[in-house]
Amino acid sequence: MVDEKHCPTCRQLHLFRKVTPAEEAHIAGRVGLAKARGFWRCTNPGCRWVQPYHVQSQGFRLPEETFG
Numbered sequence: 001m002v003d004e005k006h007c008p009t010c011r012q013l014h015l016f017r018k019v020t021p022a023e024e025a026h027i028a029g030r031v032g033l034a035k036a037r038g039f040w041r042c043t044n045p046g047c048r049w050v051q052p053y054h055v056q057s058q059g060f061r062l063p064e065e066t067f068g
């Protein structure tokens with residue numbers, strides 16, 4: 001399941017996918033599990049941007065050492 005969204009790191013439209021369980025666990029440590037379930041990640045290689053599906057302003061970058 002993917003969807004095209006604007007990525008603020010890539011500065012253009014890219015395909016996003018739902019986060020994996022490992023990504024979701026990391027995000028949950030930051031925003032809580034209930035919110036983490038709604039996060040999507042940019043699929044552009046090297047990009048670690050994640051965000052709630054509709055709320056780019058609540059997004060952030062996953063740490064490179066774990067998710068790069």
Ligand SMILES: [Zn+2]
Nearest residue numbers: 007010042047
């Ligand atoms: Zn991106």
